[in-house]
Amino acid sequence: MxxxxxxxxxxxxxxxxxxxxxxxxxxxxxxxxxxxxxRNEAMASFKQTGFPNSSMEQWRHTDLEDLxxxxxxxxxxxxxxxxxxxxxxxxxxxxxxxxxxxxxNGWHFSKNGQLHxxxxxMVMGSINAAMKAYPDLFxxxxxxIADYTSNGFVSINTALAQDGVFIWVPDGVEVExxxxxxxxxxxxxxxxxxxxxxIILGENSxxxxxxxxxxxxQATSLINTVTEVYVGxxxxxxxxxxxxxxxxxALINSTFIKQEADxxxxxxxxxxxxxxxxxxxxxxxxxxGAHADxxxxxxxxxxxxxxxxxxxxxxxxxxxxxxxxxxILDDEASAVFNGYIHVARDAQKTNxxxxxxxxxxxxxxxxxxxxxxxxxxxxxxxxxxxxxGQLDQEAMFYIRQRGVSEANARLLLMYAFAADxxxxxxxxxxxxxxxxxxxxxxxxxxxxxxxxVLHCGAPEKEYHFDIDYSKI
Amino acid sequence: MxxxxxxxxxxxxxKGEYKFGFYSDIENDMAPRGxxxxxxxxxxxxxxxxxxxxxxxxxxxxxxxxMVEPKWAHVxxxxxxxxxxxxxxxxxxxxxxxxxxxxxxxxxxxFNKLGISLDEQKRLSGVAVDAVIDSVSVKTTFQDTLAKHGxxxxxxxxxxxxxxxxxKKYIGTVVPYTDNFFAALNSAVFSDGSFCYIPKGVRxxxxxxxxxxxxxxxxxxxxxTLIVAExxxxxxxxxxxxxxxxxxxxxxxAIVEIIALDDAEVKYSTVQNWYPGDKQGKGGVYNFVTxxxxxxxxxxxxxxxxxxxxxxxxxxxxSCILMGDNAIxxxxxxxxxxxxxxxxxxxxxxxxxxxxxxxxxSKGISAGRSNNSYRGLVRILPGATNARNFSQxxxxxxxxxxxxxxxxxxxxxxxxSIVEHEATTSKISEDQLFYCNxxxxxxxxxxxxxxxxxxxxxxxxxxxxxxxxxxxxxxxxLEGSVG
Numbered sequence: 001m002x003x004x005x006x007x008x009x010x011x012x013x014x015x016x017x018x019x020x021x022x023x024x025x026x027x028x029x030x031x032x033x034x035x036x037x038x039r040n041e042a043m044a045s046f047k048q049t050g051f052p053n054s055s056m057e058q059w060r061h062t063d064l065e066d067l068x069x070x071x072x073x074x075x076x077x078x079x080x081x082x083x084x085x086x087x088x089x090x091x092x093x094x095x096x097x098x099x100x101x102x103x104x105n106g107w108h109f110s111k112n113g114q115l116h117x118x119x120x121x122m123v124m125g126s127i128n129a130a131m132k133a134y135p136d137l138f139x140x141x142x143x144x145i146a147d148y149t150s151n152g153f154v155s156i157n158t159a160l161a162q163d164g165v166f167i168w169v170p171d172g173v174e175v176e177x178x179x180x181x182x183x184x185x186x187x188x189x190x191x192x193x194x195x196x197x198x199i200i201l202g203e204n205s206x207x208x209x210x211x212x213x214x215x216x217x218q219a220t221s222l223i224n225t226v227t228e229v230y231v232g233x234x235x236x237x238x239x240x241x242x243x244x245x246x247x248x249x250a251l252i253n254s255t256f257i258k259q260e261a262d263x264x265x266x267x268x269x270x271x272x273x274x275x276x277x278x279x280x281x282x283x284x285x286x287x288x289g290a291h292a293d294x295x296x297x298x299x300x301x302x303x304x305x306x307x308x309x310x311x312x313x314x315x316x317x318x319x320x321x322x323x324x325x326x327x328i329l330d331d332e333a334s335a336v337f338n339g340y341i342h343v344a345r346d347a348q349k350t351n352x353x354x355x356x357x358x359x360x361x362x363x364x365x366x367x368x369x370x371x372x373x374x375x376x377x378x379x380x381x382x383x384x385x386x387x388x389g390q391l392d393q394e395a396m397f398y399i400r401q402r403g404v405s406e407a408n409a410r411l412l413l414m415y416a417f418a419a420d421x422x423x424x425x426x427x428x429x430x431x432x433x434x435x436x437x438x439x440x441x442x443x444x445x446x447x448x449x450x451x452x453v454l455h456c457g458a459p460e461k462e463y464h465f466d467i468d469y470s471k472i
Numbered sequence: 473m474x475x476x477x478x479x480x481x482x483x484x485x486x487k488g489e490y491k492f493g494f495y496s497d498i499e500n501d502m503a504p505r506g507x508x509x510x511x512x513x514x515x516x517x518x519x520x521x522x523x524x525x526x527x528x529x530x531x532x533x534x535x536x537x538x539m540v541e542p543k544w545a546h547v548x549x550x551x552x553x554x555x556x557x558x559x560x561x562x563x564x565x566x567x568x569x570x571x572x573x574x575x576x577x578x579x580x581x582x583f584n585k586l587g588i589s590l591d592e593q594k595r596l597s598g599v600a601v602d603a604v605i606d607s608v609s610v611k612t613t614f615q616d617t618l619a620k621h622g623x624x625x626x627x628x629x630x631x632x633x634x635x636x637x638x639x640k641k642y643i644g645t646v647v648p649y650t651d652n653f654f655a656a657l658n659s660a661v662f663s664d665g666s667f668c669y670i671p672k673g674v675r676x677x678x679x680x681x682x683x684x685x686x687x688x689x690x691x692x693x694x695x696x697t698l699i700v701a702e703x704x705x706x707x708x709x710x711x712x713x714x715x716x717x718x719x720x721x722x723x724x725x726a727i728v729e730i731i732a733l734d735d736a737e738v739k740y741s742t743v744q745n746w747y748p749g750d751k752q753g754k755g756g757v758y759n760f761v762t763x764x765x766x767x768x769x770x771x772x773x774x775x776x777x778x779x780x781x782x783x784x785x786x787x788x789x790x791s792c793i794l795m796g797d798n799a800i801x802x803x804x805x806x807x808x809x810x811x812x813x814x815x816x817x818x819x820x821x822x823x824x825x826x827x828x829x830x831x832x833x834s835k836g837i838s839a840g841r842s843n844n845s846y847r848g849l850v851r852i853l854p855g856a857t858n859a860r861n862f863s864q865x866x867x868x869x870x871x872x873x874x875x876x877x878x879x880x881x882x883x884x885x886x887x888x889s890i891v892e893h894e895a896t897t898s899k900i901s902e903d904q905l906f907y908c909n910x911x912x913x914x915x916x917x918x919x920x921x922x923x924x925x926x927x928x929x930x931x932x933x934x935x936x937x938x939x940x941x942x943x944x945x946x947x948x949x950l951e952g953s954v955g
Contacts, residue, residue: 365887372877373895375869378872379872383894
């Protein structure tokens with residue numbers, strides 16, 4: 001395995017540039033022409049900008065210096081998994097039947113072959129294999145919205161990414177089963193992973209997707225994911241992102257979504273554990289009648305850091321968007337929220353709502369919130385709000401008065417605070433599971449002990465706080 | 473129609489040209505164009521300043537040379553050639569003046585046109601006025617009355633001469649010359665301004681006021697205001713400004729520093745009406761101002777109220793540093809932009825002391841092809857236990873070619889603090905207009921009415937004299953934005 005990885009002994013950006021030049025042949029093995037061209041252009045852009053640093057306005061509150069000073073390995077070829085891979089990725093959520101697509105250390109891994117066509121016409125598999133099979137789709141969609149000049153992580157991903165997930169739902173196909181992408185990191189050494197996803201929803205199609213990021217051991221990993229999502233006319237998409245990595249992991253997630261007329265997208269980013277997370281979500285509402293719900297919940301403690309950068313472009317008239325991010329910060333955790341709603345000229349009848357609510361539990365926790373609006377049309381309804389506060393003391397008193405211990409009362413209030421987001425999960429077994437996870441997380445019992453975020457303890461048993469609700 | 477007195481306001485509104493665009497032919501004493509150490513020596517010598525003041529300027533200038541012009545604001549303008557500006561232009565003094573009668577009649581005429589006849593103001597409203605034309609303070613009224621209370625209210629250069637110990641103690645303590653590009657520039661070349669000192673326990677019996685005017689062509693105005701409120705004192709300070717209509721852009725880079733000690737309260741009101749440029753966006757004043765108040769003492773309070781209607785570009789963030797325990801910071805703002813005006817304005821509230829409170833109410837109104845941004849920072853530092861902030865930033869759009877933007881920054885490092893921010897963006901609803909029309913109020917007037925109602929929360933905070941002017945200004949600025 002050693003000869004498949006590159007050991008870093010110089011600055012990460014220099015190393016990556018060198019790697020690109022040296023291994024170009026390997027990187028472009030499966031490429032169609034367009035992808036290779038993108039790689040070259042993105043690399044040129046990366047050479048100019050390098051990785052973002054905290055003197056850049058958008059990265060002001062997220063310091064990457066220590067992270068980028070780490071020594072990382074880089075896997076140019078898929079690793080051979082030890083043990084039973086099927087067993088490793090098995091997900092046993094009660095009553096929750098999903099179709100799993102698994103990625104190990106950034107490489108697609110499946111018994112069904114690299115690309116699988118389902119009876120309903122949906123295609124799912126490795127982006128690598130899909131490139132050769134569907135060059136037309138790639139020529140039309142690949143790299144069109146993921147602007148590699150937007151930051152160094154997108155450019156280095158565009159230049160270097162070798163694998164990722166490809167999903168194509170043809171026109172009119174409604175996928176009943178939830179698709180579940182499980183990305184797992186299992187390596188004793190530090191690892192830098194590039195992962196590139198392309199998801200295409202045809203007209204009037206429907207898909208729900210769950211995207212789990214997990215790690216098994218405590219090594220430092222840096223996962224840089226770029227996802228492009230195209231949602232055709234009248235299509236419906238639900239995305240759940242579950243982020244539960246070890247405290248040493250860093251996750252840079254850049255998601256670009258383009259919505260056509262009357263499409264409906266709901267993304268739900270649930271951050272439970274990770275060293276450093278940066279979620280860039282950029283939604284373009286390009287067809288009238290499109291609607292986007294961008295929701296998020298982050299429960300952070302220790303020295304964890306989460307940075308949510310959400311940009312919604314209202315490019316045409318009569319689109320609506322709703323953005324709600326809630327967070328509870330304990331210990332020395334820090335969080336950043338930067339929402340950006342951009343309403344273009346003539347995007348009349350826009351209705352956009354943006355809200356960020358935070359609870360700080362310790363004097364050492366930090367929150368930086370920046371809800372921005374940029375509006376160039378007059379017939380619009382846009383509002384935003386942001387709050388930072390504590391648990392409601394009066395509510396606390398009310399509950400304690402009824403004989404509930406302080407610790408439990410706190411749990412109950414925090415749980416109620418998070419419920420706004422949980423309620424919005426439309427897949428019932430998933431909602432129940434997340435509900436349990438939040439409860440566990442709030443009690444500090446959720447750990448990276450098990451294989452997958454959804455494997456928390458005995459999955460069949462419901463989880464309750466020790467509270468006698470009848471008293472309340 | 474013209475004879476109907478009821479239409480007077482409407483007439484005034486529909487004329488809608490910049491009222492204060494006259495140019496007074498006052499002989500000027502100017503520095504040579506351009507900026508180098510010689511210019512600074514020239515200014516300092518002209519003002520007969522002591523060595524320490526010159527040192528301060530030179531230090532600022534040397535620092536400025538290594539700074540770059542900030543580009544983060546949401547405004548666009550061609551690069552400013554800082555060597556193409558005249559940094560000092562003073563009305564030529566013929567001799568020392570003892571009374572108003574001896575003032576250059578041309579100058580008096582200027583004030584009359586401004587509607588701030590010093591004489592009249594002195595008699596009627598009891599407002600003490602310090603008028604700064606181009607760069608030099610021309611006349612400060614009511615000094616005798618103020619002196620009785622021990623209040624010092626004079627031009628900045630006079631303060632440097634008469635009260636060097638006070639100036640030396642406080643200058644640059646709130647806005648150091650290293651603060652930002654324009655603050656450094658101002659610290660290097662400031663020509664005059666106002667100085668105000670309220671002694672311990674004194675409640676200033678008058679509203680103090682400064683009127684600024686850029687008169688000469690190609691000049692920049694760089695005034696500096698310093699207000700010190702000693703323990704338990706109170707002062708209300710007003711500031712107004714106008715400039716002639718010129719095709720080229722003029723630069724205005726001022727600094728205002730306020731220091732409030734224990735239990736002191738300072739209320740600072742501004743009606744900013746620099747020349748906004750014509751309807752094609754030509755000309756106008758670049759208003760790049762650093763205003764900051766330091767609530768140094770316990771229970772101190774600083775309140776900013778501003779009505780921003782002028783300037784082609786406004787770049788201004790009156791701020792409060794709430795250092796003392798229980799200190800209060802307030803910011804009330806109405807910013808109106810029309811035609812091609814651009815405004816990027818807001819506030820900073822930095823909570824350092826315990827139980828500090830701040831309120832931000834900002835109302836932006838955009839019309840024509842203008843862009844109006846609110847940019848504000850609320851920062852709660854770890855020591856600011858029980859800090860409380862409430863911000864509300866509303867934007868009103870009149871027309872579909874303008875832009876309204878909100879950029880709030882909230883940084884909280886204390887778990888016991890409560891910070892709330894809310895903002896809305898909307899246009900004047902058809903219902904409201906219909907309601908007014910139905911009752912015989914035409915659309916233009918109705919908009920004036922609705923806008924005034926929308927801004928009322930802020931206008932109410934202005935001292936009486938200013939409130940009337942501000943309301944009129946609102947209507948004038950918005951003239952022609954209907955339909």
